[in-house]
Amino acid sequence: MIRYISRMPDRAWEDAAPRTVALLGSTGSIGTSALKIIEAHPGLFRVAALAGARNVRLLAEQA
Numbered sequence: 001m002i003r004y005i006s007r008m009p010d011r012a013w014e015d016a017a018p019r020t021v022a023l024l025g026s027t028g029s030i031g032t033s034a035l036k037i038i039e040a041h042p043g044l045f046r047v048a049a050l051a052g053a054r055n056v057r058l059l060a061e062q063a
Contacts, residue, residue, distance in 0.1 A: 018042075018043060018044055018045055018046040019044060019045050019046070020045075020046050020048045021034075021038060021045050021046065021047050021048065022047075022048050022049040022050075022051075023035065023038075023047060023049070023050050023051070024051045025051065025052065025053070026050040026051060026052050026059065026062055027052035027053070027054075027055040027058045027059050027062070028052075031052070032058075035047075035062060050062055050063055
C-alpha cells in the first residue's frame with residue numbers, strides 16, 4: 001500500500017502556465033537531474049536563473 005504525505009495534484013496543474021524555476025546548484029548532481037526533468041517537460045517549466053559554484057564550463061553549457 002502506497003501512502004502519500006499530501007494529496008496528488010489535480011490535472012489542472014498541468015494545464016496552468018509554465019512554472020518559473022530558479023535553480024541553485026545547477027552543476028551538481030541534483031541540479032543536473034532537475035534540468036533533465038525540466039528539459040523533458042518544456043511546457044511545465046521555464047528556467048529563469050541558474051547558479052553554480054565551481055564548474056563554470058558546465059554552467060555556461062547549461063545557460
